[in-house]
Amino acid sequence: MRADGVLTSVDIESEHQRLAREAFTEANVPANRTRLIAGPALEVLPRLTDGAYDLVFCDGDKNEYSDYLQQALRLLRPGGAVAFDNALWHDRVADSAQRDPETVAIRELVRLVREDDHLVPALLPVGDGLLVAVKRAD
Numbered sequence: 001m002r003a004d005g006v007l008t009s010v011d012i013e014s015e016h017q018r019l020a021r022e023a024f025t026e027a028n029v030p031a032n033r034t035r036l037i038a039g040p041a042l043e044v045l046p047r048l049t050d051g052a053y054d055l056v057f058c059d060g061d062k063n064e065y066s067d068y069l070q071q072a073l074r075l076l077r078p079g080g081a082v083a084f085d086n087a088l089w090h091d092r093v094a095d096s097a098q099r100d101p102e103t104v105a106i107r108e109l110v111r112l113v114r115e116d117d118h119l120v121p122a123l124l125p126v127g128d129g130l131l132v133a134v135k136r137a138d
Contacts, residue, residue, distance in 0.1 A: 001033075002054075005033070005054070006032070006033055006034065006035055007033060007034050007035070008034075008035045008036075008037065008048070008053075009034070009035070009036050009037065010037045010038075010039065010041050010044045010045065011036070011037075011038065012038070012039060012040050012041070012060075014038055017036045017038055020034075020036055021034075021036060041058075041060050041061075041064065041068060041071075042064060042067055042068075042071075045068070045071040045075070046071065048071075048075055049075070050074050050075065051074075051075070051076070051077050052075065052077070053075045053076055053077065053080060054076070054077060054079075054080045054081070055076075055080060055081050055082075055083070056068075056071075056072035056075055056076060056080070056081075056082045056083070057082075057083045057085070058072065058082070058083065058084045058085065059084075059085035059086070062086065062089070062101075062102040062105045062106055063101055063102065063105045064105075065084060065105055065106060065108075065109040066105065066108055066109050066112055068084075069082065069084075069109060069112055069113065073116075073118070073119075073135065076135045077135070078135055078136065078137035078138065079134065079135065079137050080134070080135050081132055081133065081134045081135070082119075082132070082133050082135070083130055083131065083132045083133075084106075084109060084130070084131040084132075085127075085128070085129075085130060086106065086128045086129060087106060087109075087110065087123055087128075087129035087130055087131035088123075088125065088128055088129025089102060089103050089106050089128065089129070090128060093106050093107055093110070093129070109131070110123070110131060113131060113133050116133075117136075118135060118136050118138065119133040119134065119135060119136065120133060120134045120136060121133040
C-alpha cells in the first residue's frame, strides 16, 4: 500500500469489524490508515469515490458478485485490480451439471470478466479459486 494509502473494509458483520480493528491495533497500524464501514456492500459501495481505489477484493454474497463487479469497475483507478474469492466454488463452477444459484452466479461473473475488453483476467487455482482482473488504462 502506498504511504498515504487507506484500507477500506465493508462488512455487514459488526463482529468482523471489531476483530479487524483489534488486529490493526495489535499490528500498530495507525488508525488513519484504515476505514471500517459496517453495512451491506451494495448499499455502501455506491457511496464510495469513483476511481479512487487500487484494489477491490470481493468475498460476499455470491449472488451479488456481478453487481460487485460493476461497482468495482467504477471504483478502480486504471491499472487497479478487482479480485473475487471462491471463483472455483468447491470445484462446482467447472461442472456444468451444477445449477445451484451460487454456482450459476459465479459462472456469470467469470463470463462478464472474460468478455469485458477493459479487463485483463486471471483465474488462480489457490484455495477455492481467486479470480483477478486488472482494469486496463485505456
